[in-house]
Amino acid sequence: MKNIKSTILLASVGIALSWSFTAAPTWAQVAKPKVVKTTTEKNLPLDPAVRTGKLPNGFTYYIRHNEEPKKRVTFYLANKVGSVLEDDTQRGLAHFMEHMSFNGTKNFPKNELVSYLQKSGVRFGADLNAYTSFDETVYQLPLPSDNPDILKNGIQIMRDWAQDATLDVTEINKERGVVLEEKRLGKGAQERMQRQYLPTILNHSRYSLRLPIGTDEVLNNFKPETIKKFYHDWYRPDLQALIVVGDIDVDQMEKTIKAKFSDLKNPAGEKPRTKYTVPLLGQNQFLAVTDKEMTVTVAQVMMKQPAAKLHTAADYRDNIVRGLFNRMTGARYAEIMRQANPPYLQGGAEVGDFLGGLDNYSLYAVAKPGELENGFKAAWRETERIKRFGFTQTELDRAKQAYLSDMEASLKEKNKTNSDSYVNEYLQYFLKGTAAPGISYEYDLVKNDLPGVTLDEVNAVSKSSIKNTNRDLMLLAPEKDKATLPTEAVMNSWIKAVEGEDLKPYNDEVSKQPLLANAPVAGKITAETKDAALGTTTLTLSNGVKVVLKPTDFKDNEILFSASSPGGTSLYSDADYQSAANASGMIESFGLGNYNPTQLEKYLSGKQLSVSPYISERTQGVSGNSTPKDLESAFELIYGYLTEPRKDADLFQGIITRSKASLANRGNDPNAVFQDTLSATLGNYNVRRTGPSIAKIDQINLDREYTIYKERFADASGMTFTFVGNIDIEKIKPLIEKYIASLPSKNLGEKAKDLGIHIPEGKIAKNVYKGSEPKATVDMVWSGPFEYSAAERIQLDALKECLEIRLIERLREDESGVYSPGAYANNSKFPTQRYSMFVYFGCDPKNADKLVASTLDEINKLKTNGPAQVNIDKWRAESIRTRETSVRTNGFWLGYISGQINDKEDLHQIDSYTKDLNSVTIESVKATAQKYLSGKNFIRMQLLPETK
Template identity: 80%
Template sequence: MKNIGNKILLTGLGLALSWSFSANHVAAQVAKTKPAKVAGVKALPLDAEVRTGKLPNGFTYYIRHNEEPKKRVTFYLANKVGSVLEDDTQRGLAHFMEHMSFNGTTHFPKNELVNYLQKSGVRFGADLNAYTSFDETVYQLPIPSDNPEILKNGIQIMRDWAHGATLDPTEINKERGVVLEEKRLGKGAQERMMREYFPVILNHSRYSLRLPIGTDEVLNNFKPEAINRYYHDWYRPDLQALIVVGDIDVNEMEKTIKAKFGDLKNPANEKPRTKYTIPLTGKNQFIAVTDKEMTVTVAQVMIKQPALNLITAADYRQSIIRELFKRMIGARYAELQRQANPPFIQGGADLGEFLGGLDNYSLFVVAKPGELESGFKATWRESEKVRRFGFTQTELDRAKTSYLSDMDASLKEKNKTNSDSYVNEYLQYFLKGTAAPGISYEYNLVKNDLPGINLSEVNMLSKSAIKTTNRDVLLLAPEKDKATLPSEATVNSWIAAVEAENLTAYNDEVSKQPLLTAQPTAGKIVSETKDAALGTTTLTLSNGIKVILKPTDFKDNEILFAGSAPGGTSLYSDADYQSASNASGMVSSFGVGNYNPTQLEKYLTGKQLGVSPYISERSQGINGSATPKDLETALELLYGYVTEPRKDADLFTGIIARSKAGLANRANDPGSVFQDTVTAVLGNHSIRRTGPSIAKVEQINLDRAYDIYKDRFADASGMTFTFVGSVDIEKIKPLIEKYIASLPATHKGEEAKDLGIRIPDGQITKAVYMGTEPKATVDLVWSGVFDYTPTEKVTLDALKECLEIRLIERLREDESGVYSPGAYSSAGKLPTPRYSLVVNFGCGPKNVDKLIASTLDEISKLKSAGPTQVNIDKWRAESLRTRETGMRTNGWWLGYISGQTTDKEDLHQFDSYTKELNAVSIESVKAAAQKYLSGKNYIRLVLLPVEGTK
């Protein structure tokens, strides 16, 4: 159900290229046995805070009390079974079985399970979910723990999932369409190429024949007996575990689990759970794959090796060495990418998990058009330097400092760790045997092991990981470049040429200068007011800036902050727009004060902070986070970004070159072309709303971007800052006076300009014909003027949610025409109050008109009769639970206070939220549907394959 894949993800410059095992979630490792003793060496203990046990039938459980968040509990049912166990008649049925667990169980027939949970405030897809991989199937259920009836039924649901699916043949046939639509969503260039190269990189193992999404032939034609057989064979207690973490009584939960799951029985003559692996052949392999919708040329080298199983203390020490290696090699490639003329669009290397009992040293390069050889050699050269010369002592020292700082930050938050983090630890412990001794135990391991890890050990790992055997070279490229792609012999000659070069060892240059060229002259706090009900203190500074402080106890070691002022790119002409819109990202990437970006990265080693200036359409500001210990450094960095930005022509040239190269083949990708079309139509074809292009990149002028950046931050007097988290008000005041009250102020009193860019009125239909796969994407948009009040915002949200519930019930469950339809609403106050409501889904091209008609029919019913009371109740329960949990996070409060301040709205508006929620009725939603979904302003946007595609 989750669309999560194992990926190599290349991000930056808007580029996201990934390969994915299937449209479903796929784990990165084969299931391993539970840790005991390994070669006579004692395994690390399981976290002492978790209660664990195994019932006589083999069923395992893990229970932990945790109050982050309060009044919540998360259940995971883990099954050590997945697609690798399917026989030839069952390909895709491990995943199909996961779907069927939501379509009828002993105590929740048909779709009653989802219906019941929605009434309890659990969101389908967001909270309630599951995934299937090669080796595992996992169900997740977070529910309220303060309602005994809901808690009781939650445990019953887990029992039903363990072995209570009804597998009604009628429901099976209805679900075929849903699963096939999920499979359809995964189709495209990446999926087509993956099916070609997967057998090679998986060494033609069983994994290459068992993609979890399955085959059309099986999904369309399997008999109910086939899935019943899979369920009977594999859903059994000796392969299952229940993980329970949350605000519960551990003793009572253990009693309940023993009573509920103790009667599960393993099948007679049970099948052995074979542990499949990917064999290492000792050979090197090569494959080149092209596709006409591929937008870039990628080369990847994968050097496979036996997995590092994390079970013993010795394993843990090796994992530390590996992490140090990863940090150092990552920094090397980041520095290489910052060159004036970087040799590639992106490049890097990593060492980590692969699949089937293997790990993988992976090196990749996204080449500039026509420059694969130079890009590949540059990437390989950096790896060869690491293999030949290793790292330097100063690099290792920084990596150790960074690693220990991360562990220290985790230790300080150990009492405020979210339940999901614990659940995932115990999940990996059960499935793979990955040690989970707890953060205190791990911290002591690191404190003991880290000082003794020397440079020779890390460099030894470099030599053992970067081997000459079990090496696969994979090339992915646009089809038009097929004739010019190198052969295996050619790529091998590139590798040989680099290895024959007279390379020099890396020189680690570290600056000893202070961050800033000039220290700030502190200002003053001129007034202070407190709001006891809100729990805030508001400071007015001598330069006109306002600072709102909200101390919380949600985290022990976290401060989030944000500051903004009106203005933004709206104050600049269309001719300046590209320079203005890219100014903040561009200038901040040049470093700050005395430090270029590489020096800055080294300077910040071991500090837990992040600071990011931005310039949006209507404002400019700075977002950041820090631990209390590192807050002063974060504020010093903030001051530097405002007063001492850098200009670097060489880095600018490199960024422009990579950006243009990344856009060269953008028009090949149907999804990008469609999204650009949607943006353009909804933006009324303003040049500020059309998609990226090489021509637009060429409009970016370094001097103009730098001047606009400085102009935007020249007057901080209109800014309001908000700090939320582990804030000590008296300790933070001197820092605010030094670094924020000292910011420049000219008191211009600027306001953002209304550019008049609106979603166009009227009825518009636009179809984009592109792509060869039989798949369509539909966006339906309603928009217009909005009565911006708390009541209307809540009612619009109710309308959106009630519509989405009905679309899931009708388009997915009744008509089996889509996988995951969504409805989304937004309501903005500035520059003028307007709303939009969007319905989005993917489907088969032949079903577009039918499914749009069904959507419009559901809207018509909302306008004529309103929603059902039960759907309003579902929305209300979900909203209350979501708000309750959100208000216990620093991020929620930062977003709320900042948003209300920007919109000049009352900060106490949240006090009336429950009242507004309870006031929503069938009639008020019906009236909203008539007002906001009248069809007067309606845009239909559809992506279809090229005509003639079946």
């Protein structure tokens, strides 16, 4: 496996205080439960647009023609083979086998497979990938489909992966180090705590003993024959499927699959593929787990139950009901977080998938320091309120409206759906039997069933899911709090206390006021110019604002937009910086116009849009997205956020309290300490670059941040808006005149200030000693002045990519010292032309110096000899193929146009891209390396374990 996406069960919690309105989840985000086949009702049909079949040997295939993106095809090889099938001598070998599929097959020895694909424009890790889970191993390969040779070889690669890995002994021994380094990356508080709680929450099932990453003992010592046996036993056609979706000829692809895969053999005396489960024990369990690097206290309750089905029309209706339940439950807990003083840092509950044939109702609360009882009771209280009183009709009406809106949005995009979405749908159909009838069929089901769903049906979900049996109660906390953690009896007494309270039903308050306190006074479009080559229309408005419109046909139901003007936090003193930096996020969280945040969330229910104001260091503006249908609502929000912000002292104080609480144990986390030190070092210890602290939070003043927010948006005259997507120019003009041409204008001509903050010059080496695990994090940084131009940026990118290719080949493949080394390059035009180049990797602390020396040696080779031509060819092929698909996305054009405007660069610069790409040579990369990797300005930062 080159980049693992293993689905290892984790109860990880990250504190991220959200200060912005979040739209309801899209249909694609609604979890679909597993399927258990029934015989009492007809199964839902498979999407008729996909061709499926099964070969005599049991090999299954799914093929679909789809032209999003054009000239591309995505292959997935799915294997019902995961770590749960390993015997005791094979723990970790399902995952190791996935690695070995990239390290030599019958037709692509050693690392030729990766090299060949890179030369074909397939990016290693980003495109070419795989993952291993408890129950499956899946390989993914997106390819250009307009080159017959590449397509032919892509199918051969899938055939080789199915049964022709060579499993060369030398390659196996080299890969041991890589897999162990991958395992090392996962070590830390979460992994240590997981090892303690998994056996309990998995009811001591086989899953608790078969984490995909495996054990050190097996990985270090297994004999090659052991992995070969695993491969022979389980990589077989009756457990495999090939999924092909893309711009291909379905008939021809089916013929090719039959010709290529029909000779796959099932082993003689094949082992039965046991379906393992997590048993329900009919008992309640409690455990408290602590770790010295844990930063918060989390209480989590899991009420396990048999998995719901999604196989028939009746199952689908049940799934709708559960989806509505989760939407309304999520809205209740989100409303608690919008209180003036929320009882916890984070909290929530939902019914969802678990593992091993189970679902669960999961409730959690991330407590404020010293307030576990209050936080847990508050989280349990809302669950008890839902169970006791259910939801209101108005809540259900909004949830139905949002559910249908999500389905309508998906239906409108059915002809522009990305191939990856179809692949993942058919993958779940093969692996788990999850119904996949197609969006048109699903929309009809929803349209038919949704109106008839009653409150009693939705409320019944809580009765069946919130139970007092098969309930696990778990505490995760910092080790220093171990002595004060409650016992199981105490936790149960908290639950009983809440269940005995005189609770009141939820009161669903919905505002009837207009969103805006003052209707905008429309301005005018005073000038219009068109650029036929770029396909843009630029409007100049009466208040000095410019609007760039680029209609596209990439998506039928998508419009993206952004706006910016110069200024930002650079215009404020260090004393005001914390108020300025937090102004946009906090003020947005207070709502706008006549609506507080809860009222606003309800007002926007069922609308497909998102709008967020921002204030960055050098600019301020707004960004978001919408469907054509909801575009006027998005415009209304833009106008409201920029002209009618709200100030709420109670909500402000709640954010401040939570922010301080979230920092209480930040110093326990080695990665947080290292990143804070790295940021401070790279920012030359400027107060605007050092890490968060209680003292900084104390500097945030509500009145001051509100004033700054108003100042930043008081003058729209220097602002440029960019809209990209399914735009009707004539229909959008009246909205622009009403909501954008009406924005206030003072013609101040503000410009951002140069704060003089940049990476310090000279050589710096610094170690941070934090954490107990034997692992190191290494960051190396080169920086300095940059000769800014489009061509120079491409040369820098080529240098970065050629260096990364060599680091993967040497540090990973040759020296087996790292799992995933990386490099990336930054450059800027304003306030000054500068660049930075980063190299980073994790490793065994004992190997850090050696691996740094190898990295510097590769850099010296680049400076002395330049890169190998083959590596330039790989970079160029990847760049060309990536650009081919990215230019067919709205996101690319929004980023390109707004970026060029902000950098005061020619919008037609894109026309020289191919020329600049082709100008890269061995000599030019060599010269770029000499210029930017001289080592004159070089920082080496390392996170190392604490010395004992």
